[in-house]
Amino acid sequence: MNSNRSEYLKNNHPVEGAEGIRKYTVINQDDADKLNIPVDPNLLKFYDQGVNGSYIKHLCLDKSEKCLSEEMYGKLLIFHLNLSLVCICYIIFSVIAYSDNNLSQSHFIFHLSCNIGMLLLSFCLLPLIKNPEIFVKYHKRFYAGLSVIVYFYYVIGNKHVLNSIINTDISEYNLPMNLGIIAYSITLRYVIYHNFLSILIVSLIMLSAYISATLASPKAYNLNNFNEFFIVLIFIVLQIIDTQHTELNQKKSFWAQFQYERSYKTSITNRDEDIVDGFHTETELLIQACDKIKKTLKQVCSVIIFKDIKEKLKLAQVELDHVKHQIGKGGYLKEVKIEPRVDMDPEDQEFISQNYLEVSYATPPERSAITEVTLFEFKDREQTFIFSHYGIDKLESVLSQLGKNWSFDIWFVHDTTGHSVSILGKYLFEKWQLNNFLNAESLCTDEFFERLEAGYGKNPYHNACHAADVLHTQLFFISQSSLSKSLTQIDIIACIISALGHDIGHPALTNRFLVNNRDKIAVRYNDSSVLENMHSAKTFKLLATEGINIFKNLTIDDWVKMRKTIIEMILETDMSRHFEILGKFRTRVQTLSNMDISIFEDKCQILGMALKCADIGHSAKDIDLHEKWSMLVCEEFFRQGDIEKERGQAVSMYCDRVTTDIPKSQAGFIKNICLPLYEIWCFYLKSETVEKFALEQLKKNLEFWSHKKKRRATVKEDLRSKADALKRIQTSK
Template sequence: MKVIDISSAVRQKGQTLEEPALRSKYSLQFNNTKQEKYFRQVILSDIATTIGLDHRESMITYIVTLIFVCLLYNSAYISSYFEGKSYLRTMLFQALSLSSVTLVTAIIHYLFFIKEIKSDKKSWYLISVYFVFSEIVIFNNVFVKDEVFADQPEYGFACVLGLLPLIYSSKFAVFSTFLIYVTINFIISITFLAVNLLSDTNIQKTLIEFFFLISILAIESRTFYTKEYQLRNKFITMNAALNQETHLNHDFSPKTDAEQISRAVKESIQLLPLAKRKESKNSIYLDKIFDNLSKVINMLGNRNSIYSVDLEDKNLDDDDKIFLEQTCLGPRRSQVQASTKCMVRKTIEVLKNYDLQELAGILKRIGKEWNFDIFFLKDITKTKPLAIVGAFCIQKFHLDTSFCIHFTVYQSFLTDLEENYKPNPYHNSTHSAEVLCSYIFLMQQSVFNNFIQDYEIFASVVAMLGHDVAHPGVTNRFLINSKNSMAITYNDSSVLEMMHSATTFQLMQKDNQDILANLPKDMGVLVRALIIEMILATDMAKHFDLIGKLKAKMINSPSINLTSADQRNEIMKIITKASDVGHAAKCQELHQKWTSLVCEEFFMQGDMEKAQGLPISMYCDREKTDIAKSQSGFIKNIVLPIYETLNQCLNSSEIKEKCIDQLEQNMKSWESLVLPKRVHSLMEPEENHTLKSRTETTIVGRMGNSSWATIVLNN
């Protein structure tokens, strides 16, 4: 059977299609004749399964009933002959006429439902043989005796016994609408009454049988009406999206992914009943379903803007749900597409004779040691880790020579970039340098290092160093709720990330600081786009979008094609996210330091929210936050899924051992320290300090095999 797509046929003819609507609740007819015709075709086909009707089951029930009635009456005719109540010619006439119609009915159903012969008049063929069969049952009772074989003995077999099962079983097998069902069966009932009244049979018995027949017809008509009304409503609902599309049939603009996915899924649903058939030719339906679903998976894995997360379906703590809702759900932004081809990176790990030589022994560990101590570098460089690490990476990967960047240019840019970082507890230049170190490690300790290009490394270095520049120490939520001028400027969308990106490029506009100046024009556009995308990827509101997209790609294909620039772009954004929250995967000593800093920054925001009368963000209330609980939830719900998803693509033993295993250890350590009640800390009884002036939190418990964990938060 052909799967009917009325919208495609209408579009090809350049016609419009009205939305299906019932003309009347009593007639159950659509105003639009094309939709009415389509509905009747659907009811008498396997497609009816999509609106909740198993037509094939109804058809089988009807055919079995028909054969049963035929056998019953033929048995009665033969029995009457052997009992001497009928002549041979009478028995043969009755049996052959009834059997012939039964055989014709079976052939018609076979042609339509097994061989799948297509005909717009299928319904009328089915109704015709049904009507003829019923009339033969009626006429064989008395008409044959009185008019054809008048000399036979008095005999008659009650025809009402054959009509009742036919009335019951013909719904949705022969008739597609209750109006036709009522009309045809009422005509049959009137024929029954007329034939029997014109004969010499008992009038009282005939009237009783007629009213009984009409009563059963009324009951079954009511059942038919109720079911058809439900089916028509489902038909209208399922065609809502189709109708919306056909209203716009003159719009030849590209259709959205959601529209294409919906159409592919809809067609697959329509094909499923056909695919379950046993005939070998129906393998074409399985092939089509496979193609549709492959198309859907490909779209889900290669598109943005259609991903979301239902937190109600996740087994999350209520507070973690609030935190994720506040932090990770936000507007979507489509990616920038580019395909500029650049040279493959070839680097030699040497340092030029600059001031970096005296730090060479320390800096060469970047990319090799996951737990690189950025705090130590900060101390020995007099709080200039960003400029030092940035200059080192530019020289390490020969970006200065590859892209003609003079030392004074990138030195001036990096210095200015670091000076624009504010002295926040967490979001400062030390954090940006740490993120770049983590990024280089994740890149070099995986197969990704064999595919990433020079221009992509250049963009990555700039993006990591500038991803939090000028950070005010508060979240996007705070800026939006407080109606900060920054939120107004960036329309409440990725406010901080937009500002970080803009600031980074604004600094390049200063004299002798444009590190992109000597790039070819097309490459400069691409590098700028990559920097912007990676910085915007750090917005936690995009977390589930990015992770969901990469997971969908992994479902579609177990391996990512890293020779594709677009695919590398996606991986770079995931590495950026992993690096940004990478402190949670560091050794316990470094992780505890970063935790104390980020908690203090959160608490400072909570203090400001209290002072301004704003809702206090989750885990920002220094008097109520359970640090262990917040960190275990953050690792479990955010960080660990990022690293696990990333390593599914990169398959790096180093990332597994150094990062994922450490994350699991840190998470278990925090979980063991979660307090039974929501309190911020366990204070020593003799301490009488207020939390607003100074908070010392001693977390009771042992961090793995390490020492007791103590976090000191100073306001």
């Protein structure tokens, strides 16, 4: 069976199958061993010095690269133990020979001092073990230098050579120097990890010294010495050859591992290549890793011909799909990995780090049991609803554009009536007869919306008009897409209340400012989604007030669902969680494609994203409206910057009214925050209307600010050039 399988695979060359699945041939093991290693064939050094450094660390250090490996410690122990034993033996032999008058005093002193000196010298490098980086850098040079000294001693220590040098014939005893050469050479290879170049250089120096000492000394010029020399020569040559072979194999093994690790790191770095921007959660990366594993399993399955193994591989793919969906629908990881695009401005990056990165929030899954009519099935009230006391016969005709005209101007309503939140709330409740669903009196709902509007301060940006504009934008997303066919009366009420109350009581300061200044709001909400928790709490505090509690007649189940939906929607507007929320939604919509609006948890996530997109909806409005809102938000930022200056604090990015480049800040905001969000939102809605009016206008606004940014930079450069020219003229005078 195995032979048939091998024949089958050998006869099938790698081709692309009908389904694009690659078929593989059996690779000869000898061919697999022939790695293309980028090393000098003579010196066995990697051409890349960085790879050489990695190779040395691989040999000497442990995985943490903070201390020597156990293998290195073992080899150091063997080397120093061997050298110490040889030196001690030579000292003992010298003492015995000197005691028996077979060794002259001068020879005895020479051997004694050399062996003690070599012992002391060999341990000089060991204290550097505490600093592995320095040890690894110098240990090869140290042991090569030590080897030259040791070999010179072994050559000169021969009695004939030593007698010639000190011109005496007294010593008859000859220490076994060649034995020392052999023993030392063996352990030297291990302590310098079979480094071919070092062994070659040291061996050539030793052999040259051996030949020179033998030829230069007539007393050493005899047959016995030549026999010993040739024994040493043959041993050293074999050592050099074996060292070259061993180091080459070591580098093959290292290079294979190095390439694998590098390709793995590259794949990890590029595993999010399908994500258009540079911000993504670990959840997305895990799901993409599952997809790649599944693809690999499919390729392996195409090669395997054993039915039982193939079935197990298919089962593994099914299990992997289950794991992938569990990752996508389960608790989302909070960590956001930032890999900014190359063209991202450093100040934009700092601004994002300060304002759009924080902790996450998740809710348990739950299915909805609500069966009311959907917005698509709503019937508008036939009786005309007139705001005659505002001096306009039919303000309703203006309000009828809510959710239909993308660039609906809430400022017109405010300038005409002096109100915004209360007007829109009353109008929508009357239009869709939502009071009947809640079983609430009109006076009760009217009073609630008036009190809700009164809760907003006179801020430049985070005011009642902003809340009303957000409601209109959210209704546009719903009414101009298939969402209108899925949202019930209770969902629409939650959308209206969450939009109109999502910024109530806003102090015109950021969460970061409140936390850093230990504000009582931050203390109350434990530094977590500070403002959003406050807005939710204030909204429900109003709803709990006697006389304006429009939810008092809801069933317990409906009240719990309503409260849960509103809170989650408001919490989704926390911009410090922007990338976590974006990554979570993108995972479900684009990667898993399993968002189901009939599931309560998924519906909350979708409505939360709708409110989040509406919250920054001004960035996609017609240029006049967008520029007006942009100036207002900048003014609010600048006021915070003024407070920070007064308190002697570092001014937050883009909050300094003197140094902030408004076109640059707005272009960065749209490019890095708004555009990725609207792209995935439009991808989910699949509404040509939303894409045409919102996404396309957003891109036009980005071009508008980018053009202003370039023009401003040109003007600055011209002014700088004129100033430099004027300075040169004044200097020349």
